[in-house]
Amino acid sequence: MQAPKKEQPTRLRDLIKAVRACKTAAEERAVVAQESAEIRESFRDETYRFRHRSVAKLLFIQMMGYPTNFGQVECLKLIASSNYTEKRVGYLGLTQLLNEKDDVLMMVTNSMQIDMNSSNTQIIGMALTALANIATAEMCRDLSKDVCKLMSHNNSYIRKRATIAGARIVRKCPDLIEDFQGEVPKVLEDRSHVVVMNGVNLLLEIIKIQPNIKQAFVQYSGLVVRAMRNLIHTVHSPEHTIGGVTDPFLQVSLIKLMSKIAGAEPSEEMTDCLAQVATNTEPAKNAGNAVLYECVRTIMDISSTSGLRVLATNIMGRFLLNRDNNLRYVALNSLLKLVKVDLLAVQRHKTTIIDCLKDADIAIRKKALELTYCLINESNVKQIVKEMIDFLIAAEPEFKEALVTKLCLAIELHSPTKQWHFDSVLRVLTLAGSYVPEEVVASTAHIISSTPELQSYAVHKLFNALVDNTEQQGLVLLALWSIGEFGNFLVSETLKTSDGELKAMTPNEIIQGVEKTMTPIAADICKEYALTALIKLSVRIPQAVQSIRRLIEQQISALNVELQQRACEYIQLLGSNWDSIRGPLLEKMPIYAKAPAVDIPTTDSSSPVLEKPKTPTQPNSAQNLLDIETLIFDSQPIQQSQIQQSTEVPQPQFESLLDLFSSTPQPSFPAPVLNPVTGDISEPDKFEDFVEITPIKHNFIAFEDEEINVDFNCTKPEPDALENTQISVIVSNKCSKDIVGFKLSAAVLKHLEFSFSSAASTSMMPGGSIQMQMKMKNKAQGQKPIAIRMKIDYTIDSVPRSKLSTVDSFPPNY
Amino acid sequence: MVVRFLLLQNRQGKTRLSKWYTYVPHDEKCQTENEIHRLVINRDQKFTNFIEFKNFKVIYRKYAGLFFSVGVDIDENELSIMEIIHLFVEVLDQFFGNVCELDLVFNFHKVYGILDEIIIGGEIMESSKQVILNNLKIGDKRN
Structure with missing residues (x-):
């Protein structure tokens, strides 16, 4: 066991060893807790010599997922230090232990500004890196001038960092774009092609933030094409060559930029350049394929000549036949883009695409399914659907759902x-x-x-x-x-x-x-x-x-x-x-x-x-509820109001089923939604016009307190009978206890007629809800609004509640 | 911004490096890291190295028992990201000389430094191994 007070704090290495030696998670937590406590203690001493070591240990602790907020201010202190090592650890801690939402972060702005004006390139580099990684909008604004200046620094080590920091600044403060726009031509012609790459990325970032600014950059298209040509033709330093391709990262960035600045009609030299890349790039290694893939994407994005497009489709065709799943994936992905412009070109690869449906990798199958679906037309639907059904047999549940949906759509x-x-x-x-x-x-x-x-x-x-x-x-x-x-x-x-x-x-x-x-x-x-x-x-x-x-x-x-x-x-x-x-x-x-x-x-x-086609059951006036006046002015108890929970079966002594809905002694009747029988008898002719209508909807909360919530979802099911309103009443339980014996009663004014259907249940669990249907006929529609007086009764913990409410939030002419 | 985050995890899901270039709350970071580990660990070698995940895409590569996962926008050039991961691995390998997981564990702070020479602010900054290694040497000399 470690001694409680030590002269020399634990070294980082020893902490890592101690953590690695832990056999259980509990042990690990104990070691970390002990170490955190010691570090916290050590920070109290302002003259502490091992502050940077403590922060380094915190970095390790943070990486394991433990809280390390108490180390944030220490990072700021280290950054302000004149000692190189301390500064370095401080900056590392800054980007790892803090995030851009931490208020302390802005306190570092001043130190960063000082560092950006240091004579030591390493220190300038650190400040720029920190800015690029973590700076807030406020910091970006404060340091924007310094960064702009550093973009013209004579050392490429600084220029490349400043350019990327610039990308962060425009992202955080789009209004500063203008300041950086001016620097763009300079970086595009920079002698270091890493700086060129970063300049291109800065440009892409600007275009992403303000797409309408694109036009301003069309003038650089010549510059971009020339840079690209230089890359393909001149033999560059082998240090930037990967897999036989000269600086593939720069190539990818340049090609990506071409798609943005091609304008309505790409210049001939750009078309030539893309054609050259598409034909000459070495496809043996991943780096070359990355360039080819980007090239294909650009060709599909810009309004290319058909010759160029054939070239692109052929490359994707080759990718599709490759055994490497990554290439097949990107091929499917870009064919999905192409299919929208040139269906015929993609049709040629139909067989290969359908084959991809049985690939082991779900990522491939999903893309292939999307693409296959796009390829279906009247002439091949039989064949493709048959194959898709074959794949359905072997598909796992996760994939089945997507497949079935597409399949049914295609069939339909x-x-x-x-x-x-x-x-x-x-x-x-x-x-x-x-x-x-x-x-x-x-x-x-x-x-x-x-x-x-x-x-x-x-x-x-x-x-x-x-x-x-x-x-x-x-x-x-x-x-x-x-x-x-x-x-x-x-x-x-x-x-x-x-x-x-x-x-x-x-x-x-x-x-x-x-x-x-x-x-x-x-x-x-x-x-x-x-x-x-x-x-x-x-x-x-x-x-x-x-x-x-x-x-x-x-x-x-x-x-x-x-x-x-x-x-x-x-x-x-x-x-x-x-x-x-x-x-x-x-x-x-x-x-x-x-x-x-x-x-x-x-x-x-x-x-x-x-049971979908519902019949509008016309409520008989005999079913009318108590007048709202009587309810409100005579303050009598509601006696005739409808009780909605009945599940009683209608007595067979009625003459016909229709009577069930007109003159029953109990006004409640089963929801017509779930009764196909009524659908057959009452007004079958109404079916056609009934289902085609788009109802006029109006949803609102009719009643709300801390325990329950009553929603009214109203629709006008018949456009030629606007006086009728269908109201779906949804009652939800908002409290944490069961509600039982729920009962909703209602009364309306004389110009209104309405009927009510039963709810499936009278009790609601916490968070549960019940639903009822109400049909309302407003005989004075357009002149008088709808108003309903509601009485709500229910019981919680065997304590009965009773609530009254007037609902008048219907639209005036409803 | 190309790279949203870069993760380095071992087979058991222990995070060896995690660098985020967008703001994500701490808890969500940990959760995403766990989810990504579960995804990559179960993938067959023949599968694609791409996983569509939430509203972004994870490009991962496996080296020995270590998974390098990069989170990018859905329409990013996946092959190019694969190349970035490989560049990072090659630099690590040359810097430590036949790198192994333990090097990364005990020198995790150096690994962050190496990453800062390749990617900053989510953009690839330098693609030449020589330049990167030189810069690292200069940076260390002052140490």
């Missing part, structure tokens, strides 16, 4: 026939159904429903796929939907297709197939689809009603409220008193207009596809 955009479209999507669903975006399932459903000649084939295919594989959710959903809609084809038709016969099924087989998707571990959404499929099958295959009833009954006790409710309703619907209406009620869904899922005013993004 370029499919030559609907049958091929369906077949391809089916294959994708079978292989990776869980990765298929919901929109694809929806749009495929649309294709099936809008193509009568495809329906029988599709439902057979989907049913067979489902029987083989219930793992892939996307497949399960689409299959269940089709079975529900077109299940009659399954029993009645045997189909002959190119790859064999699709046999007709017995009712029993079909029900068993559906049953497979309803295992206890299946996702709720699959079960929801299955329930709806079953109820629809009850009219398509009347022989199977008994098994259908059995399966639906199983879900009556489901934990999921939605499932439970649906099952109860469907069981009621199977009762004999509904016989007359069941047939028309469970008709096929009408062909709905195709619209991207996002445009449909859907509030529940997970709501199943077949």
Whole structure:
């Protein structure tokens, strides 16, 4: 163990050794803590001789990730020292222990200025390096003049550092660009080509910050081309030659600059120069390839001649065939750029690009996928999609998602026939159904429903796929939907297709197939689809009603409220008193207009596809709530207000299902979003115009306190009936406790009518939320605004809360 | 600015050098260093030396058990960065004479000095090995 007080502090070497000897992380922490304490102690002594050693040790400690802030001021002291070694350690500490957000940093400005005017080139160099690495905008401004002056210093050791420091200054203070712009021609003609390189980089930095200044530099294009020529032709000092290429770094910088200053039409000499580089550069080593790659990038950036572009494409073609993955990666990357200008040139490399899809390296595969996608057109879609599907089999989950998305997009955009479209999507669903975006399932459903000649084939295919594989959710959903809609084809038709016969099924087989998707571990959404499929099958295959009833009954006790409710309703619907209406009620869904899922005013993004087309249920005036006046002026308790949590099943004594929504004694009814049945009966004709509309949206916070937050997301679903507003009410729990028994009641003024749907749940975990739907009809739309009086009741820790609020933040003419 | 940061890590993830040319808070630096180590350590030798990472790109090279990783903008010339890393390694090798990890551990402060002769402010400053080594010698003589 070390003695607590020592004459001579631990040497850096010994500290490193001590840390290396530590066997556990705890031991290491102890050594570092002890050393840090000693260093901190030593800094108290102003005349301490080993300050620089302490800072060096701190550097090591910092590198291991421990805090070292207490050493910052010591660095400043060391920098101000006249001792060379101390100054050196001080500057190193400055760039490592401090960052540009530390306030102490500006205290070094003065020392740096003194050092920049030192007679010792090493010391000037240190100050410039520190400025380039860490200076703040304020420091840059203060030292800008000195740096500018040093750019013309007679020693290249200083000039190159000053030029890079200049790049930092313009980055931090763009208004100082002018000061440095004047120096540019001088550095571009500097006799040291390292200074030229730094000058070019400074110029690139300036152009990056102020792209509109580019024009001012077009005049240097001759200078740049000449510098480049000199590099290629004259034999330079071998010390700058790497891999047979003269100063590749300078070449890369110059070529990069050419792309920026080429102007609308690159000069002939620049074109010649690029052509020369492209043909003559030695491609055997990485350095040469770096130059070639930069050259190709510039050719693609500027408006090059077609000859030059062919040259570039050929270089990339060579890279693409190389065994070195790095070269293939950069080739794919630049072809991705080229594909936007010259699709045909890239098409020639199609086979190689598709091959890259099976590369072991995901970086290559991702680029290849992007590129392959760009190459797909009507004529090659069949071939490329087939190959992409082949790769899907072997792809790992991480890649599958990207692949599936591109694949589905390609199929959708370029499919030559609907049958091929369906077949391809089916294959994708079978292989990776869980990765298929919901929109694809929806749009495929649309294709099936809008193509009568495809329906029988599709439902057979989907049913067979489902029987083989219930793992892939996307497949399960689409299959269940089709079975529900077109299940009659399954029993009645045997189909002959190119790859064999699709046999007709017995009712029993079909029900068993559906049953497979309803295992206890299946996702709720699959079960929801299955329930709806079953109820629809009850009219398509009347022989199977008994098994259908059995399966639906199983879900009556489901934990999921939605499932439970649906099952109860469907069981009621199977009762004999509904016989007359069941047939028309469970008709096929009408062909709905195709619209991207996002445009449909859907509030529940997970709501199943077949239930998307919502019916605007016109609320009956009988359902009207208590007048807002009575509520406010008579201050009576809200009695008639709606209670939204009911999951009760409508009683079957009603004459028709429509009544369910008009004159029910309990005004609450299930969310129409999740009820395909209502979608079929009430106003099927409305479907088309309903989905095509872009709603006028207005979102705001209706109520907020420290415990809950009520958001109103309003849309106008029908442009020709602007008095109707669809409001999605989202209630979120902001506190850290469970909220139970949530109840929202509301009252409105006479010119308003509204109806309310139930929430899926009445309780919210901390951070959780529930959602409700409200439909509002403003009979005086344009004259009177919407206002709602809300009463919110809930319980936290068995303490009931009750809150009242008036919501009047709707737009005036809503 | 070409180089956002340069890291030198061994197989176990111990940082032997970390130089940042952009402002990043301390904790985020440590986290990024860990993440990068996890990425590079698992890559096959046949793979590209490029990793797209967050909003930038990491170009790495492996020498014996040491990983040199450089963070650059997404559209940087990757091959040229590979060459910069190699230049740095060659200078280290000549400076220490057949460099090994222990040289870098015990002379980490010198390694920072060497780096400052090649890259400052995120830009490559000098590409000639001779010039770099000469400058280092002059700098050390005064020591």
